[in-house]
Amino acid sequence: MRKGNLMSVRDDIKVLDATIRDGGLCNNFEFSDEFVYELYKTNIKAGVDYMEFGYKASLSMFNEADYGKWKFCKEEDIRAIVGENNSDMKIAVMADVGRCDFKTDFLPKSESVIDMVRVACYIHQIPAALEMIEHFHALGYETSCNIMAISQVPTDQVVQALETLNESSVDVIYLVDSFGSLYPENAGDFARLYYEIAEKAGKKVGFHAHNNQNLAFANTIETLSYGFSFLDVTVQGMGRGAGNCSSELLIGFLKNPKYNIYPILVFIEKYMAPLKAAGVKWGYDLQYMFTGLMNRHPREAIAFSANDRGDYANFYKELLDHD
């Protein structure tokens, strides 16, 4: 059932760096232009296949002044970093169902430097996601559908969603472990289910991990082994709460010589260490482990961190109280 072994070069694999997008949830998307530009160059040198620049959030729903620019990913802001993007790396943005003015805020692909639009939705939003996917596809973009919080969805609904997506124009279907609650055995089960269904329609499958139980990397390589090709990473795992699968762990693991860990190490030293020193918080800690273990949204754990609490035992009891 596994595709290849630990020595295989899997040419189908695409590494997608989501540092600005998922990491932006840790610092209100307030990255310096230098940071984003250096990350862009780093990713190219490291062999990363896609770089996600942020969200295309609705300017009517969100006040532009309240966020860094990568919450909105205006064409001119991306171009200020990448120019015409004369590289082999593709540019992605994320569009949330219900929080994106998708009909007005996207240029035709021929006029945009963006290559892929990733549509993020919950299971009940699949029909709305499909409308967006067909719109983006008609504009000429590659698309993915990132179904979030899948660990709370009954399997029959997952199957229905996958079969519905098979009939759409979507290119990539993502398994998203929003709560970091999957164990490798679960991730493997999901991976086989997703791959088996998606393969029938020639869709690619991808995985987006969260590190609540220190399993983001383990789950990522588990799904990879069962045919997943789109693999999300962030530098040093920077992402909401416990963060994501680290770029350096996955790039270190991959056997394709096109991938190169060294530029990422240089970037970490120069640009990530100051972020951490400045107090931007993310990464595995007990509060996130609890919400992962309980298969629930990390919002209380994020608040625990934001309030600099260290009373883990009390917090654990609070979480039990809520249910």
Added chain:
Amino acid sequence: MRKGNLMSVRDDIKVLDATIRDGGLCNNFEFSDEFVYELYKTNIKAGVDYMEFGYKASLSMFNEADYGKWKFCKEEDIRAIVGENNSDMKIAVMADVGRCDFKTDFLPKSESVIDMVRVACYIHQIPAALEMIEHFHALGYETSCNIMAISQVPTDQVVQALETLNESSVDVIYLVDSFGSLYPENAGDFARLYYEIAEKAGKKVGFHAHNNQNLAFANTIETLSYGFSFLDVTVQGMGRGAGNCSSELLIGFLKNPKYNIYPILVFIEKYMAPLKAAGVKWGYDLQYMFTGLMNRHPREAIAFSANDRGDYANFYKELLDHD
């Protein structure tokens, strides 16, 4: 091939807390008596099956004044903590081949509060380990053989070692990922090999993880799923270099209601946070990831940490230079 599923209660499982022993490598075994006593009580409340108190190191090879007492685990020092150990939890100590005066330093089991002696060796020391195992067995102790650095051993030698151990009095055979270089696929392969051979002689199998690539927990539950029953943990993963599988992650995962995560959280808050604040270092970081990735001893990475270096990229290059 997997034994049970994610809902199973596996009554064969034994959780072994190695915090004082492996964590002692981070602080020269200088734990306060209060720390050790509270950990002892915590482990009992948490349902931990074995607690390892440290090494029985040779008093002729090591100067007693240079180390905390848990490097030597004298009978009176253990008894000062546990009394007669009137609990369901067993007491273990580790004896290193070549660094232990095993013929003189162990009482008969009937006079000792120690239940299990874990013999740690490299593959070429198996004959020496066997001599020790038979000695400890004759004294009345449970024994394990912990073959270290297994990721650098050709498979035919692993098989020979396991078959030799099958003919001994050893109770438990441990797979030890000393360098944190195993991926879950490797760990699974090893687990099936160990289990299949050991089962023929009615031996139990165990796993000791290191967290260099953030896979200690993932590898532990992977080996568990293939029949491993002795599972080593340390509180907050405290152990040499990148540390081990965290007690709280494994206890959180296990479905047997005898295990209880809450006492561990209380202990972490009260006793582990001050250790970290005092500058005791362990846990996942890039320097350990590199040595794990390269399947080599973490000594240079430990020195990198001890020297408070942050030049990850240079260090990575230095490691490449060495080979």
